[in-house]
Amino acid sequence: MKKSQNNDPFWWSFFGAGGVFSSFFVPIHVLLLGLALPLGWWLWPEHESLLELARHPLARIYLFLLIALSLFHAAHRIRFTLHDLLLAHSVDKPAAFACYGGAIIGTLYAMVTVWTL
Amino acid sequence: MQKSIKIEVKRYIPEKQPTPFYQEYEIPLEPKWGVLDALTYIKDEMDGTLSFRWSCHMGVCGSCGMMVNGQPALTCATFLEEYLPGPIRIEPLDHFRVIRDLVIDTDDFMGKLKRVKPWLIPVEEKPLSEGENKQTPAELAAFKQYTLCINCLLCYSACPVVGLNETFVGPAAIALAQRYNYDSRDQGQAERHDVLLDHGGAFDCTLIGECSRACPKHVDPTGAIQRYKADGALEYWKRLILPRGAASK
Amino acid sequence: MDTQTQAPYKRFRPERYKPQMALSWWWQKPTYLLYILRELTSVFVATYAVILLLTLRALGAGGEAWSDWLTTLQSPGMIALHLVILLFAVYHSLTWFSLAPTALVLRIKDYTVPAKALVVAHVVIWLLCSIAIAAIVLTR
Ligand code: SF4
Numbered sequence: 030m031k032k033s034q035n036n037d038p039f040w041w042s043f044f045g046a047g048g049v050f051s052s053f054f055v056p057i058h059v060l061l062l063g064l065a066l067p068l069g070w071w072l073w074p075e076h077e078s079l080l081e082l083a084r085h086p087l088a089r090i091y092l093f094l095l096i097a098l099s100l101f102h103a104a105h106r107i108r109f110t111l112h113d114l115l116l117a118h119s120v121d122k123p124a125a126f127a128c129y130g131g132a133i134i135g136t137l138y139a140m141v142t143v144w145t146l
Numbered sequence: 147m148q149k150s151i152k153i154e155v156k157r158y159i160p161e162k163q164p165t166p167f168y169q170e171y172e173i174p175l176e177p178k179w180g181v182l183d184a185l186t187y188i189k190d191e192m193d194g195t196l197s198f199r200w201s202c203h204m205g206v207c208g209s210c211g212m213m214v215n216g217q218p219a220l221t222c223a224t225f226l227e228e229y230l231p232g233p234i235r236i237e238p239l240d241h242f243r244v245i246r247d248l249v250i251d252t253d254d255f256m257g258k259l260k261r262v263k264p265w266l267i268p269v270e271e272k273p274l275s276e277g278e279n280k281q282t283p284a285e286l287a288a289f290k291q292y293t294l295c296i297n298c299l300l301c302y303s304a305c306p307v308v309g310l311n312e313t314f315v316g317p318a319a320i321a322l323a324q325r326y327n328y329d330s331r332d333q334g335q336a337e338r339h340d341v342l343l344d345h346g347g348a349f350d351c352t353l354i355g356e357c358s359r360a361c362p363k364h365v366d367p368t369g370a371i372q373r374y375k376a377d378g379a380l381e382y383w384k385r386l387i388l389p390r391g392a393a394s395k
Numbered sequence: 396m397d398t399q400t401q402a403p404y405k406r407f408r409p410e411r412y413k414p415q416m417a418l419s420w421w422w423q424k425p426t427y428l429l430y431i432l433r434e435l436t437s438v439f440v441a442t443y444a445v446i447l448l449l450t451l452r453a454l455g456a457g458g459e460a461w462s463d464w465l466t467t468l469q470s471p472g473m474i475a476l477h478l479v480i481l482l483f484a485v486y487h488s489l490t491w492f493s494l495a496p497t498a499l500v501l502r503i504k505d506y507t508v509p510a511k512a513l514v515v516a517h518v519v520i521w522l523l524c525s526i527a528i529a530a531i532v533l534t535r
């Protein structure tokens with residue numbers, strides 16, 4: 030048995046988890062916060078009560094996971110799509126670096142944001 | 147009623163010219179002729195220099211795979227009538243090196259197939275005197291679908307990842323690895339993990355799903371690969387976290 | 396990966412023609428195009444993750460920042476962007492659910508749960524989750 034030299038299974042695990050999370054939860058957030066709220070389809074809760082809701086420990090964990098896992102999911106897909114569309118193996122290393130790097134930075138930022146909310 | 151049909155064949159004759167070209171043949175349209183029959187007619191009656199492979203003429207040997215109007219197909223199981231009024235364009239299977247006309251070089255696939263060790267790897271050989279290895283119907287059902295592969299390579303031609311990435315072991319090889327991984331008599335998972343977790347293994351697949359749509363035997367390589375990714379990711383984390391040797395042997 | 400198991404044949408006809416994939420390969424079959432569209436949903440998922448992050452920052456920055464952010468969200472450009480994101484996000488969800496049975500095989504004793512039932516279960520759970528989230532937010 031040898032240790033794999035390939036880290037794709039590592040990233041794939043987060044891609045998969047992010048795929049599950051984002052497919053279940055992203056659309057409703059887009060609908061609520063991006064369309065229903067700005068277009069005034071509903072009488073919206075006040076800033077204070079929304080903030081209180083987001084500060085609930087479970088809500089913090091949920092929001093962090095939703096953002097971080099969505100980023101890792103997207104990072105993995107974007108990396109492979111670039112390879113598919115450009116047909117160039119040489120772009121894969123830099124693309125992987127940029128995609129996963131972006132997801133890591135976004136995750137750290139999300140962690141701070143959710144923590145200090 | 148149409149009497150004849152035009153067949154355009156992609157030809158490659160290295161001693162004549164280094165690049166392929168298309169040649170047209172107008173052949174009589176016989177009811178119930180397969181694309182393979184058309185090629186045989188051309189070779190027998192019109193142009194003996196045309197090269198192609200076939201053997202069983204009944205969809206089991208897997209040697210007559212070609213691109214028919216851009217789709218990988220077993221030419222013995224694909225009928226002219228499906229393509230009326232024509233023309234029908236016949237090309238060698240995509241993504242493979244071509245030896246001549248419609249004959250592809252399968253060496254690369256054979257090497258890849260061998261690497262995933264598609265044979266039973268028992269921990270220890272059971273002596274004959276102990277009798278046969280029995281399997282329940284449920285144990286057989288766990289892998290039976292994957293035994294139906296005829297190595298026709300249609301799935302390789304259907305798969306863009308195979309074309310984009312020469313190192314990818316490919317759909318049929320992974321399906322055949324799974325055929326043994328899911329066999330109750332086999333203990334070779336760890337050796338196959340070494341190959342399938344590595345570069346060129348199952349994680350190069352991006353789940354396009356075209357292999358399963360192309361497969362004439364309903365092997366469903368897509369499912370085999372996806373199920374491997376789930377098993378393989380678990381194994382990857384075990385190897386990363388657990389002390390050496392604790393992951394599956 | 397090195398896949399060579401024997402020396403390549405060289406004797407009489409060593410020439411090989413290797414076809415090259417066209418840059419436009421994904422345009423050549425409807426299934427390939429749908430695949431690329433599915434993969435491109437990730438760009439919109441990532442975009443939304445960033446928007447959600449910005450929304451949280453605005454929420455945490457006080458009432459004034461929040462109403463500023465709401466005004467931004469009300470601009471036609473943002474509405475249009477969210478419409479596009481929603482379309483891609485729903486396509487992402489539906490393709491994800493329909494492919495889930497490829498990796499997930501549920502066996503209960505000798506009975507294998509059919510793939511269709513798994514897809515339907517995913518969609519039902521998705522709708523229930525969405526309703527739950529909407530109810531939690533809207534009834535505050
Ligand atoms: S998996 Fe199907 S398409 Fe692929 S080689 Fe086997 S029989 Fe042919």
Ligand code: FES
Nearest residue numbers: 202203207208222
């Ligand atoms: S000739 Fe054997 S499968 Fe077609």
